[in-house]
Amino acid sequence: MTARAGMRGLKKQRRIQVIALAAAALVLATGMIGYAMRDGINYYRAPSEVVADPPAPTELFRIGGMVEDGSLIRGAGETVTFSVTDYGASVEVSYTGILPDLFAEGQGMVGLGRWQDGHFEAQQILAKHDESYMPKEVTESLKAQGYDPARDGGAAKE
Amino acid sequence: MLIELGHFALILGFAVAVVQSLVPLVGAHKGWRGWMALAEPAASTQFLLVGFSFVALTWAFVTSDFSVRLVVENSHSAKPLLYKISGVWGNHEGSMLLWLLILALFGACVAWFGTALPAALRARVLAVQGLIGVAFFAFILLTSNPFTRMLVAPFDGQDLNPLLQDPGLAFHPPFLYLGYVGLSTSFSFAVAALIEGRVDAAWARWVRPWTLAAWVFLTVGIALGSWWAYYELGWGGFWFWDPVENASFMPWLIATALLHSAIVTEKREALKSWTVLLAILGFGFSLLGTFLVRSGVITSVHAFATDPARGVFILAILAIFIGGALWLYAARAGRMEAKGVFSLVSRESGLVANNVLLVTAALVVFIGTLWPLFADIALDRVLSVGAPFFNAAFTPFFVALALILPPCGMLAWKRGRMGRALRACAPGLILAVAVMLLAFALQTGRSALGPLGLALGSWLIAGAALDLWARTGAGGWRRLFRLPGADWGKAVGHAGLGVTIIGIAGLLAWQEEDIRVARIGESWPIGGYTVTLDEVREGRGANYVTTMATMRVTREGREVAVLHPEKRVYPVAGMPTTEAGIQSGLFRDLYLVVGDAQDGGGWAVRSHIKPLAFWIWGGAILMALGGLLSLGDRRMRVGAAAKKAPRQPSPVAAE
Numbered sequence: 001m002t003a004r005a006g007m008r009g010l011k012k013q014r015r016i017q018v019i020a021l022a023a024a025a026l027v028l029a030t031g032m033i034g035y036a037m038r039d040g041i042n043y044y045r046a047p048s049e050v051v052a053d054p055p056a057p058t059e060l061f062r063i064g065g066m067v068e069d070g071s072l073i074r075g076a077g078e079t080v081t082f083s084v085t086d087y088g089a090s091v092e093v094s095y096t097g098i099l100p101d102l103f104a105e106g107q108g109m110v111g112l113g114r115w116q117d118g119h120f121e122a123q124q125i126l127a128k129h130d131e132s133y134m135p136k137e138v139t140e141s142l143k144a145q146g147y148d149p150a151r152d153g154g155a156a157k158e
Numbered sequence: 159m160l161i162e163l164g165h166f167a168l169i170l171g172f173a174v175a176v177v178q179s180l181v182p183l184v185g186a187h188k189g190w191r192g193w194m195a196l197a198e199p200a201a202s203t204q205f206l207l208v209g210f211s212f213v214a215l216t217w218a219f220v221t222s223d224f225s226v227r228l229v230v231e232n233s234h235s236a237k238p239l240l241y242k243i244s245g246v247w248g249n250h251e252g253s254m255l256l257w258l259l260i261l262a263l264f265g266a267c268v269a270w271f272g273t274a275l276p277a278a279l280r281a282r283v284l285a286v287q288g289l290i291g292v293a294f295f296a297f298i299l300l301t302s303n304p305f306t307r308m309l310v311a312p313f314d315g316q317d318l319n320p321l322l323q324d325p326g327l328a329f330h331p332p333f334l335y336l337g338y339v340g341l342s343t344s345f346s347f348a349v350a351a352l353i354e355g356r357v358d359a360a361w362a363r364w365v366r367p368w369t370l371a372a373w374v375f376l377t378v379g380i381a382l383g384s385w386w387a388y389y390e391l392g393w394g395g396f397w398f399w400d401p402v403e404n405a406s407f408m409p410w411l412i413a414t415a416l417l418h419s420a421i422v423t424e425k426r427e428a429l430k431s432w433t434v435l436l437a438i439l440g441f442g443f444s445l446l447g448t449f450l451v452r453s454g455v456i457t458s459v460h461a462f463a464t465d466p467a468r469g470v471f472i473l474a475i476l477a478i479f480i481g482g483a484l485w486l487y488a489a490r491a492g493r494m495e496a497k498g499v500f501s502l503v504s505r506e507s508g509l510v511a512n513n514v515l516l517v518t519a520a521l522v523v524f525i526g527t528l529w530p531l532f533a534d535i536a537l538d539r540v541l542s543v544g545a546p547f548f549n550a551a552f553t554p555f556f557v558a559l560a561l562i563l564p565p566c567g568m569l570a571w572k573r574g575r576m577g578r579a580l581r582a583c584a585p586g587l588i589l590a591v592a593v594m595l596l597a598f599a600l601q602t603g604r605s606a607l608g609p610l611g612l613a614l615g616s617w618l619i620a621g622a623a624l625d626l627w628a629r630t631g632a633g634g635w636r637r638l639f640r641l642p643g644a645d646w647g648k649a650v651g652h653a654g655l656g657v658t659i660i661g662i663a664g665l666l667a668w669q670e671e672d673i674r675v676a677r678i679g680e681s682w683p684i685g686g687y688t689v690t691l692d693e694v695r696e697g698r699g700a701n702y703v704t705t706m707a708t709m710r711v712t713r714e715g716r717e718v719a720v721l722h723p724e725k726r727v728y729p730v731a732g733m734p735t736t737e738a739g740i741q742s743g744l745f746r747d748l749y750l751v752v753g754d755a756q757d758g759g760g761w762a763v764r765s766h767i768k769p770l771a772f773w774i775w776g777g778a779i780l781m782a783l784g785g786l787l788s789l790g791d792r793r794m795r796v797g798a799a800a801k802k803a804p805r806q807p808s809p810v811a812a813e
Contacts, residue, residue: 007499011496
């Protein structure tokens with residue numbers, strides 16, 4: 001009888017300890033999530049937002065829009081430059097490296113980088129697996145400028 | 159004709175699934191044997207019907223039947239046969255059919271190999287499996303019918319996305335789905351146990367092989383995807399913390415936790431309700447992954463042609479199944495009282511710590527993956543969560559997991575002694591410190607990441623070896639090879655984790671990159687090697703045109719490799735791809751990429767040294783191998799296990 005009661009007490013004690021451990025892990029995780037989010041979050045900005053309110057040169061953010069026709073300069077060294085537009089404003093982008101395969105003029109793009117002396121210095125250009133894919137944010141920012149990619153052509157297909 | 163038959167078989171299968179989900183459930187409730195027994199032939203029939211339907215679609219792809227819309231959009235007569243076949247699941251509709259086929263396969267396997275299961279439990283498991291089937295039959299038939307015909311059949315197809323024309327990716331989805339959908343079996347077992355209101359050692363012994371099989375497939379599937387991204391996308395990254403990658407990683411983390419907690423349930427009859435909860439969550443994350451990929455709610459490099467209607471449908475399936483299961487869990491979990499008690503220092507406690515760390519890590523990935531969605535809806539800010547977040551918030555949990563693994567894995571069940579386990583691990587600690595010092599001495603002025611990662615990996619590998627050696631007792635070498643498969647599986651799996659950690663740390667700490675414009679004949683140094691661009695020429699492949707470079711790599715005047723990185727253009731799809739030139743070695747990969755031709759002559763070229771890259775996937779293969787070894791254990795053989803079927807906990811667990 002007492003052995004059984006002792007066992008039950010032990011089980012209860014164990015359960016409390018497990019819950020305490022889980023709670024500690026959760027608190028720790030919340031703390032780390034909060035800490036990591038300071039550096040790990042990148043806001044998305046459309047070209048017209050960037051022009052209206054240029055972000056600080058230290059901020060890592062994403063930009064998205066259409067690659068302007070005739071703006072892509074590919075064969076002039078390691079750095080590639082082009083302009084990205086949401087048909088409200090256009091921003092010059094430079095990128096050192098080799099562009100993803102599906103990158104082309106008149107296509108949607110998303111880049112990650114910083115605002116440096118009046119142009120966007122990209123660290124990364126997102127690649128898509130599918131040529132008919134348009135990033136959701138880009139569709140939204142084009143629509144905000146009164147340009148519907150689905151209706152007016154372009155690469156969007158939903 | 160065959161296409162219509164395939165479509166018809168799918169509709170028939172739907173009807174069979176409805177019967178399979180209702181009749182055995184009622185039979186089990188009322189205790190009617192005949193009704194319960196219907197589950198097995200229904201599961202077999204359902205599998206055969208979906209199988210026929212899948213064969214019909216595959217046949218349409220193989221024979222390039224361009225009267226079928228799906229074939230037109232995803233195939234081309236000039237494609238090699240392998241990619242015609244992989245084209246079946248290289249698109250949304252076909253991949254859902256594969257999903258369903260695997261779901262039916264797992265159901266049929268429970269029917270075929272589960273003859274020793276208690277009749278009521280088997281009937282309920284198959285009924286739940288059938289119910290999941292009903293949902294996905296409805297999804298395919300209503301929103302994603304693969305058998306739609308064209309009004310006018312074109313002469314040729316529109317090709318498969320050339321990035322996907324690759325052996326790594328041909329086999330990536332089937333493995334991933336085998337893993338995702340395999341977790342449905344654990345889910346069905348969990349829900350059946352909740353309906354019965356009983357979880358015991360026999361139940362856990364049944365669940366574990368299914369979870370283990372699903373986990374092995376998931377491990378291989380994720381590794382294949384990562385390997386493909388590494389060599390095909392052309393910048394040598396192996397993991398991007400992309401939402402869709404996370405979608406496959408979260409079920410993996412939960413399945414790993416489930417594997418370990420099911421051991422406690424099986425051997426000690428403790429953590430029962432927790433194991434059931436993990437089984438529900440594991441499949442829940444699989445469904446969540448399916449939702450994320452198919453609905454396009456989060457921007458990802460993976461893009462199926464997305465469709466909100468499909469997303470809503472999968473979300474409804476997710477809500478009904480997981481919501482229903484959790485509701486059942488809330489109502490019934492109280493009944494699952496643990497039988498075994500354990501001391502604060504014991505193998506059980508070690509496995510609890512493992513579970514807490516794995517599930518917390520999964521939670522971190524979950525929040526990071528869904529945060530953009532939350533921010534968009536609740537905070538009205540468009541943002542993305544990048545790799546720095548995951549590196550900072552996820553890594554500590556895995557480091558902690560790796561640190562505690564060797565001693566905790568050697569603790570005794572019920573009541574252990576930490577001092578003893580630590581003493582047994584001491585040689586591993588010495589080795590790890592030695593490796594760290596060596597790595598520190600060899601590298602020059604760089605971060606501590608590399609040496610620390612190497613030390614952690616060595617700690618795991620040595621710990622696994624010491625554990626295995628301790629198991630032999632006085633038997634020595636002779637006994638080593640007669641140890642049960644589960645012991646070998648545990649050691650090989652844990653060593654695999656160590657190998658992967660070494661690979662990741664080594665690659666991230668010591669990789670080198672060089673981007674430049676090179677003229678023909680020009681040489682440049684990178685990481686002790688010299689790369690020379692010898693030649694660039696145009697050529698033609700089976701269904702593409704190529705610009706192929708010849709690059710020679712030398713080290714101290716000796717030739718190490720001649721590599722041929724390419725840029726290909728697939729005219730039918732109008733898509734270019736980059737084929738990196740890679741020479742894989744045990745300790746480093748050479749990774750060369752050729753880019754655009756330059757106006758003033760020359761070519762943009764990128765060269766990388768990727769140290770220990772091979773170890774990342776080698777470790778994953780070892781982990782999967784560990785799972786297979788465990789599966790091969792005699793005690794895991796389902797028939798033998800169920801015959802014993804102890805309703806009482808085994809008096810003193812053998813280990």
